[in-house]
Amino acid sequence: MPILGCIADDFTGATDLAAMLVAHGMRTVQVIGVPDGPPGSNMPEADAVVVALKSRTVPAPQAVAESLAACEALLAAGARQIFFKYCSTFDSTAEGNIGPVADALLRRLQSGFAIACPAFPANNRSIFQGHLFVGGVLLNESGMENHPLTPMRDANLVRVLARQTEGGVGLVPFNTVEQGEGAIRRAFTAMRDAGRRYAITDAVTEAHLHAIGAACAEHALVTGGSGIAMGLPANFRAMGLLPDREDADELPEARGAMAVVAGSCSRATLGQIGLARDHVPVLELDALETPDAAALVAQARAWMDGKLSEERPVVIAASAPPDKVAALQQKLGRDAAGMLVEHALADIAAELVARGVGQLVVAGGETSGAVVQKLGVKSLRIGPQIDPGVPWTYAEPGNLHLALKSGNFGARDFFLKAFQ
Numbered sequence: 001m002p003i004l005g006c007i008a009d010d011f012t013g014a015t016d017l018a019a020m021l022v023a024h025g026m027r028t029v030q031v032i033g034v035p036d037g038p039p040g041s042n043m044p045e046a047d048a049v050v051v052a053l054k055s056r057t058v059p060a061p062q063a064v065a066e067s068l069a070a071c072e073a074l075l076a077a078g079a080r081q082i083f084f085k086y087c088s089t090f091d092s093t094a095e096g097n098i099g100p101v102a103d104a105l106l107r108r109l110q111s112g113f114a115i116a117c118p119a120f121p122a123n124n125r126s127i128f129q130g131h132l133f134v135g136g137v138l139l140n141e142s143g144m145e146n147h148p149l150t151p152m153r154d155a156n157l158v159r160v161l162a163r164q165t166e167g168g169v170g171l172v173p174f175n176t177v178e179q180g181e182g183a184i185r186r187a188f189t190a191m192r193d194a195g196r197r198y199a200i201t202d203a204v205t206e207a208h209l210h211a212i213g214a215a216c217a218e219h220a221l222v223t224g225g226s227g228i229a230m231g232l233p234a235n236f237r238a239m240g241l242l243p244d245r246e247d248a249d250e251l252p253e254a255r256g257a258m259a260v261v262a263g264s265c266s267r268a269t270l271g272q273i274g275l276a277r278d279h280v281p282v283l284e285l286d287a288l289e290t291p292d293a294a295a296l297v298a299q300a301r302a303w304m305d306g307k308l309s310e311e312r313p314v315v316i317a318a319s320a321p322p323d324k325v326a327a328l329q330q331k332l333g334r335d336a337a338g339m340l341v342e343h344a345l346a347d348i349a350a351e352l353v354a355r356g357v358g359q360l361v362v363a364g365g366e367t368s369g370a371v372v373q374k375l376g377v378k379s380l381r382i383g384p385q386i387d388p389g390v391p392w393t394y395a396e397p398g399n400l401h402l403a404l405k406s407g408n409f410g411a412r413d414f415f416l417k418a419f420q
């Protein structure tokens, strides 16, 4: 019976969160979508279950409906607290979906207040005076302003969230967070009494996240990035609900050929492809020149002949810099451009697996969603992390090791080190 029930708005975000919970001693399983059957049935045995949705960029009513169905299933399975995981760069469109989903979950849980905290220091996301920084720069100067689906052009999270909800949004500032759990709790109470629904909570260090996590022990709903989840397992341990565990991240041995499929156009992924070019075979598909999914798949099929190996990966990428992405979007429309590339990469991933790939890295959240759905994966067991936020996982059904890499995550040599 899961004690913590999590709803993630994309698949890479879900593995990121699951890895964080595993690293802090919770046995965690990620399920792909809401399990079939009546609410609560077919849930895996685990301390925490993460339901991975692909709801970040769908219309808000659909994101709300899917998130509520996930919440219902997790509550029916026994979850005592619900965690809504979104991106550490607060990825959302002008219409949502962070605000509308959080509003609906609060209503369902008969609660009127939650924190919103995407900080993730291990990946250089910090929040100061309500402003989200990526490394040393504001969110809107970090490259995220050019994201193909969710361009982030305002770093002030109070303002961004306020645009997505009718509930009031306040700020628990750095000075309060620095004072620790008690001060944070008092700030939450004052904010709730003042009629605010959300508290954007500053956080710069992991000590801040532990203190904030402790202050959320009684909250029905916690919302944020995976960073804030690091403080939650201790609450369950203190309640006597979570034993000490040492084997939370064991996976079967990996085998088969190695491959990377990339659809993320982030600066980090483009850099990782650049480095891989000097070491392993890399195919860069040009969706602008060939805006046809079947033709792109045919190019990849022809290219991969004789190249697959158990010694080193091959990389197949559709990723492109902002000007090329913008040109394809102008030609086809934003959503159609994204879908075309996602469909092509999902088919290519399926072909790779059919030809014996047993260890597959997928770069990009939406891309991972498309690939995992195409492969018919139902759940992922979470293994050790390659880099912060990106664990190896074991897909069931199928004898496949998968790493779903957030576009923005991973060191420059990620596509090589993942297989070492």
Ligand SMILES: Nc1ncnc2c1ncn2[C@@H]1O[C@H](COP(=O)(O)OP(=O)(O)O)[C@@H](O)[C@H]1O
Pocket: 148, 149, 263, 264, 265, 266, 287, 288, 318, 319, 320, 324, 325, 326, 328, 329, 337, 338, 339, 340, 341, 342, 363, 364, 365, 366, 367, 368, 405, 406, 407, 408
């Ligand atoms: N060359 C391209 N032109 C336009 N869109 C692209 C191109 N390559 C990838 N995309 C799309 O960009 C989106 C990237 O999103 P995602 O996979 O979530 O990456 P990230 O993790 O960086 O956010 C996907 O919808 C993908 O299909």
Ligand SMILES: O=C(O)[C@@H](O)C(=O)COP(=O)(O)O
Pocket: 010, 012, 013, 014, 016, 017, 086, 087, 088, 089, 225, 226, 364, 365, 366, 389, 405, 406, 407, 408
């Ligand atoms: O919180 C994060 O940054 C990630 O877990 C995440 O949500 C990844 O999203 P993508 O960048 O779209 O892969």
